[in-house]
Amino acid sequence: MTEKPFDLEVVDASGLTAADWAEINRLKGLYESVGRNELSKALAELGESDPVRSIRVLSAFFPETVRGCLKGVDGRTTHYGRGPK
Secondary structure, X not given: OOOOXXXXXXXXXXXXXXXXXXXXXXHHHHHHHHOHHHHHHHHHHHHHHXXXXXXXXXXXXXXXXXXXXXXXXXXXXXXXXXXXX
């Protein structure tokens, strides 16, 4: 049995492309079939191969977490987090 400590659901679909959705569906399938370790590996590979898509996909699943990670040193959100540029 694979360990699934959380539901992997899209929370914020704004700005997603068809390719993003394909990646989301692939990742959800991996998580459901083989669990979080394989999901983690797939996300790391995506981050290496396509960092922009990885941020969009991660933002779809975990928008608040990603925004928090992208905050600038001065506490303002960077342009990646939809705040001031």
